[in-house]
Amino acid sequence: MTAPLLEISNVSKRFAVGSRFSSQGLRIVNALDDVSLSVMPGETVGLVGESGCGKSTLGRCITRLYELTSGSLRFAGTDISSLSTREMRPLRRRIQMVFQDPSASLNPRRRVRDLIAEPLRVHTKMGSEEITARVAELLDIVGLKPDHAMRFPHEFSGGQRQRIGIARAIALNPELIVLDEPVSALDVSVQAQIVNLLADLQERLNLTYVFIAHDLSVVRQVSTRIAVMYLGSIVELGDAEDVFSRPSHPYTQALISAVPVPDVGKVGSRGRVVLTGDVPSPINPPSGCRFHTRCPIAQDRCRNERPVLRQLGASRHVACHFPSAADQAAQAVRP
């Protein structure tokens, strides 16, 4: 078995909100709570969960845009969680990120050429001719024209802008790319193009992806493995197809049952697990299992004891006290 490219071990991230002097005082948001995950070279790990579950925070922790509160990150065997900005710089070229909103992640006052050339200028000693050539090559790789280089981001469509963001991310031939909802801001037809481009690049450039999304059908299409997150923790982890066909955690079941079925004939033929209530506040998370307030099969034990992520089957990990009961409950709703 090969060594993981990225090892996330017991990572927690807490944010302080408000002020000591406000009426509610200084409050702590537990954005990530003891998250562990390994990413193998060449695979795509899909991170899914609803808004505010910490998936983007995890992505930004991996790229060290946020400092970890605790835990460690190992990239290709090196602990990167406590490296200084300067020590981190040589590793930056190996870990890149693509953001959700390409119109926000591209500086509106710089030309495409400069945007894509920025990583080359910072990390390499390329001359201006080499840079021009490389930018043209990158534009070609992501499916843009060479004369696009002199334009500004606002002159492009959303999909084209995301291509620029991708070109910038692959400029230095990185090993790992964190894709933070790369297609969520795009039209469905454009989504497919970008997803195909990403799959193509992964093959050509030997990339490893961490793919953050809330759209399950997209995640299913691109991921080899899936990590389902709820309120800052991973609740289920496993091979993509496996998790989709046989979800074990009641939250995963609810998520998957909410994916629209593209076949009118099949509507209703499948159980729908409807969750009631809202996601609890990460400022004041529920005791025991974080999900017990909304779980259809919650027991007393769930209210008191926090389930750990434990192995269940060959490649599956679930953080639930009653994963088998969950299976049965899911069976039961099926008519």
Added chain:
Amino acid sequence: MKSRGPWATAVRRLMRDRAAVAALVLFVLIVILCLLAPAYAAWANVDPFRSTLDQIIKVNGVDVPVMEQSTEGLGLGYTPIGPTWELGNYFLGADNQGRDVMARLLYGGLNSLLIAGAATLLTLAIGTALGLAAGFFGGLIDTVLSRILDILWAFPVYLLAISLSIVLIAQGIEIGPITIQSGSLWLPIFIIGIVYIPYVARPVRGQVMALRESEFVLAAIGLGVPSHRILLRDILPNVSTTLIVFVPIMMALNMLTESALSFLSIGVQPPDASWGTIIQDGQTLLYTRPLVAMAPGIAIVITVLALNVLGDGMRDALDPRSKIRIGRG
């Protein structure tokens, strides 16, 4: 297709704004006229900085004394000549020392514009540097800088400017190798430049703080771009629109402040002129020769109005959605 950058777009938008273009033309005209001050004085053969109490000039072929002895009461005191409306020949009359008001108006305008412009540059330079540092680095740097700005901000601008002027006008200043003599034009530039720093630094700080959290700055950090490069390449260009809009508006504010200080004789020192000092000269002649005070007053109004209209137009042209406002609140 030639791609048009944000600057070119803004210029095009500005050129479509008739009021702004008119204001720009008017302002440029005023600047050119003021720059012609030495030429005008030479052509009119007057020295706008020396008292001439006994000069006789010809108006419509008649000899007229520039300073006419009073015929009322005890016959003490003089009344300067009124406007002749002959260009180059005491067009706007003389002031209480017999100096050509038109020539002084142009020279004074030159000084007023110079002080307002230089003070604007000073305010923008220091304000931008402080705002960038406070907004980008945050933490202790932000706390210290913001409290210093708060102290400046806590004083009413005119009170602070007047207090500084009264202290500094008497003895000048020495900061390290830089010495500013008490009569120097640099003194009002320095004072006016200082008092408006928070007006620039605060909005810049706020914008930088917002930009610091923007995704393209996060992306740059993620790419490993060093801080100074992010500040220069990613943040400064996005603050520059605000800074450019500040130029005409700060110029207008500075002109008013300069006039006020000079009017109180703690700005430009005689024999130098500025629009403020000419108003002060005209104060004693308000009943007999009101134009001496009114001419620079009108000049100030027109210039400030042009600058404000231009500033509004520039703000609309650079970012139609922005809500940059100068002042408190």
